[in-house]
Each structure stands twice: as structure tokens, then as C-alpha cells.
């Protein structure tokens with residue numbers, strides 16, 4: 452049997468340990484475990500990395516605990532605008548959507564952009580037209596309503612500030628989601644999905660749907676999904692930077708990921724983390740914040756589910 456592995460994340464950020472109750476912590480870990488096992492099962496049965504990351508991210512989107520799909524944060528207009536992307540390291544095919552609303556699983560729509568359109572990135576109204584053409588069900592606002600997220604928004608709605616889901620000291624709930632996987636054929640893939648930032652306006656888009664910034668996969672090097680302060684991750688072209696360090700400087704997956712998260716992105720004041728996998732199934736999950744919801748499992752059957760350092 453060939454090496455295969457998967458890693459997932461549910462966001463990185465300021466997580467004050469005392470704010471997290473044991474019950475909540477176990478709910479997070481359970482949600483991570485369910486998504487991890489779903490993705491792992493795809494790989495175990497000989498399925499593709501791209502299917503595994505899509506399946507895992509869909510389950511994270513369905514959980515209200517994470518800032519993606521159902522748990523997405525509120526915009527300044529009291530709506531939800533979601534972003535997602537997916538990339539296949541074997542073919543370098545990619546699909547992405549941003550500023551979409553009412554779609555239960557944005558990562559599925561990103562995959563449809565990749566496979567059923569001539570394009571890579573569809574945004575806003577046009578992306579919604581594409582979804583309707585494919586007969587996507589449009590969920591009403593109630594599906595995405597979460598009391599905690601609404602309270603987060605009410606606290607800052609009359610201000611000009613916007614907030615990263617994981618930037619608040621009071622928050623114990625944050626999380627863009629993502630998955631990376633290496634399948635039995637040695638192909639790798641990455642997927643990322645987010646609701647963005649609380650109280651965001653002006654069509655703000657972060658790094659999550661941007662190929663090369665928040666998401667990237669290339670069989671030559673690695674598959675990456677990021678979480679953190681999107682503006683900095685865009686400027687740092689973080690996901691592609693990890694791949695470049697491997698390709699052009701010969702760094703290992705671990706070295707390249709560490710260099711970007713614990714040095715390069717910090718130099719421009721970016722905070723966050725990433726999950727990474729290479730074609731040998733190695734996994735790296737560095738972050739420069741207090742915590743990152745994360746989980747991984749390799750073909751040896753070893754699972755790791757953690758939140759803090």
C-alpha cells in the first residue's frame with residue numbers, strides 16, 4: 452500500500468484557554484474528528500485527494516462551530532458572504548468562488564467552477580447565476596443564522612471596524628476551514644472555505660479563495676490551506692511561497708512551512724497558520740498564534756486532533 456495522509460484545520464487565532472469549556476472543546480474535537488475520518492475514508496478506499504479534501508471541508512462547512520458555510524460570520528449588512536477554493540495538484544486545475552450567499556457548501560461550488568466552467572474564479576452575482584444554472588438550492592438566511600455570530604456582529608456593527616473571527620480576546624469560536632490530502636497514487640490537493648471577517652464591507656475578499664495565497668496544490672511540491680489575517684496572507688502569497696521555497700531552495704515541507712509562518716509572514720505582521728502535505732504524505736501544521744483547530748491522520752492510522760501548541 453502506498454503512503455497516504457490528510458490534514459484539516461478549523462482556523463487559527465487567539466484562543467484564550469480559560470474561555471474554552473471542556474464541553475465546547477470536546478464539541479470542536481468531535482467535529483474535527485468527523486471531518487477527518489470522512490476524508491480519510493475516501494483515501495483509505497483508494498479515492499482521490501481532491502475528493503477527500505472536498506468531503507472533509509463540506510463536513511466542516513456544515514458545522515456551526517466554524518466560520519464557513521453554516522457558521523459563517525455576519526457582514527456589515529447583516530448578511531453572509533462566503534469564499535472558497537479547491538486545487539488539484541496533479542493537473543493544477545483549480546476553482547474558486549467569492550462573495551456568494553445562500554450556498555450550503557461553497558467548496559462544492561468551487562469544485563464545479565473547476566470542472567464545469569472554463570474559468571477558475573467566479574465572484575458575487577455571476578457566481579450565483581452559475582450556481583442557479585446548476586440547480587443549486589439556495590438556503591434562506593435562517594440556515595446560516597447563529598446566535599453567537601450575531602452577537603459578535605452586534606458588538607461592532609455601528610463601528611468602522613471589522614474583525615477577524617479569531618482576533619478577539621473574548622472569542623472562543625473562530626475558524627476558516629481547510630483540508631489537504633495525499634492519496635494512494637501520490638497525488639495531492641487542497642481546499643479552503645470561509646465566511647471571512649465579521650462586519651466586513653465593500654466586497655472585502657480575503658486570501659481563502661485566492662489560488663497561491665490561501666490555497667495551493669502542486670504535485671511537484673505541496674498542497675497548502677491557510678488561515679489567518681487574510682490581507683497579510685495575500686501580500687505574502689503564502690501558500691505559493693511555501694511551494695517556491697521547496698522547489699527553488701530545496702527546503703523540506705516542514706522547513707518551508709515554518710519559514711513562511713514563523714518568519715516571513717511575521718515580518719509583515721501577519722498572524723495565522725497553515726496545513727501542508729507533500730507527495731510522500733508528510734504533514735506540517737505550523738501556526739504563529741495561540742492555537743489552531745487542527746487534525747491529521749496518516750496511512751499508519753495515527754490521528755492527531757489538537758487545538759493549542
Ligand code: ASP
Pocket residue numbers: 462463518615616617626627645646647648656657658659665677678679680681682684
Ligand atoms: N483568512 C480568512 C480571511 O481573511 C480568515 C480566517 O482565516 O479566519 O478571510
